[in-house]
Amino acid sequence: MKFTLGSNGYGKAECRLVRVERDSARHVLTDLNVSTRLSGDLAATHLTGDNSGVLPTDSQKNTVYAFAREFGIGAIETFGIALASHFVGENEQIHRARVTIDAYSWDRVGDHSFAKTSGEVRTAVATVTEDGAWITGGxxxxxxxxxxxxxxxxxxxxxxxxxxxxxxxxxxxxxxxxxxxxxxxxxxxxxxxxxxxxxxxxxxxxxxxxxxxxxxxxxxxxxxxxxxxxxxxxxxxxxxxxxxxxxxxxxxxxxxxxxxxxxxxxxxxxxxxxxxxxxxxxxxxx
Known part of the structure; x- marks a missing residue:
């Protein structure tokens, strides 16, 4: 009896990220939930346990936080594309990266004070492959x-x-x-x-x-x-x-x-x- 490995991927789910911009007395708050998913030439880890092509999910989490510090966040669509492009561009075994972002809203009640009163969530999914990129919002x-x-x-x-x-x-x-x-x-x-x-x-x-x-x-x-x-x-x-x-x-x-x-x-x-x-x-x- 023979078996074949089908479609697969892996990533770091639900990286909670809060960034405070303190460039002035009026702070800017960004509250996100970021998930990554990578796929590509990953058969070896499934079939033999060879992890030489597996970028750790912990590294993916750290990349999310490092990008937030080094480049800022801006629009969540732009942040998602930047992350996904990095994973594909820096890892030759990764052919496709998807970054899913939920953005939570806070109401400003002062220069550095906020109240969370709404359950509404803005979403974006950024997908990058070797051939192109696309965005779905929501x-x-x-x-x-x-x-x-x-x-x-x-x-x-x-x-x-x-x-x-x-x-x-x-x-x-x-x-x-x-x-x-x-x-x-x-x-x-x-x-x-x-x-x-x-x-x-x-x-x-x-x-x-x-x-x-x-x-x-x-x-x-x-x-x-x-x-x-x-x-x-x-x-x-x-x-x-x-x-x-x-x-x-x-x-x-x-x-x-x-x-x-x-x-x-x-x-x-x-x-x-x-x-x-x-x-x-x-x-x-x-």
Whole structure:
């Protein structure tokens, strides 16, 4: 019986990195979670235990911290590309490096004081190979709600259907979005701000007959406003709010009192992409 080693890789997961810029009395705080993954000519370590081509994961962790000190961080997309390019460029046995970064937000409450009040996370994945590089950005934990202008009706019914049709409901979701850029020539900070604003404004302005309709409107708005983006992928859990029956207490409930259910929930997923998006789905450097 014969066996073959399939695709493989290794890296250092979840390197917690906090950097404080102290160039002035008004400090700048960056809070990241960085993971690395390397792949390439690594068969020997799997088949014979020969580690001569294995850059230790501890070295990868140290590189993350050293780069943060020597070069700073700046945009997380730029930081990810720099790290991934280093791993491929300095290790001939490594043909592909992927750096995944989560950036946590802190609200400034003073020149050197911060409060963590939001669960929203900005993300970036930088991938570098011997032939090129690409970036996917994203966010998660963006919670949105419309208290009206949402309906859901006209769906098929079978013998297990109990859901009532409605022309008035709360629509709420926790946005998890990923997008891929068609170029590396991007002003990352303003692009992220424009993408986030596009997601929010489309959610707010869409009179929704289904969460699917809202999803498409959100993705299309990003592509309309940010031409560097080639594709948007969205996962929108439907955070159900059910009207409470108060008739046992002799009370009416004119769409005012709801029960917020955390599970189970509908999960709506979809991709919106440009007609001329590259077939490979990645943005390659020249």
């Amino acid at each position: 966010l998660r934990g963006l919670t949105l709600m419309n208290t009206t202008d949402s309906e859901f009706h006209g769906f098929p019914r079978d013998r297990f259907t109990t859901l009532r049709e409605t022309s008035e409901r709360i629509l709420a979701t926790d946005v998890a979005a990923r997008w891929r850029f068609g170029t590396l020539d991007v002003d990352w900070g303003p692009a992220y701000a424009a993408i986030r604003e596009s997601l929010i404004s489309a959610f707010v302005e869409t009179y929704s007959l289904s969460l699917q309709q809202t999803l498409y409107a959100m993705g299309a708005r990003v592509l309309e406003k940010v031409p560097e983006v080639a594709e948007v992928r969205l996962a929108l859990p439907n955070k159900h709010h059910f009207l409470v029956d108060l008739t046992p207490f002799g009370m009416d409930n004119p769409d005012e009192v709801y029960f917020a259910a955390d599970r189970p929930y509908g999960l709506i997923e979809g991709t919106v992409l440009r007609d001329d998006a590259p077939a490979e789905g990645w943005a390659w450097s020249s």
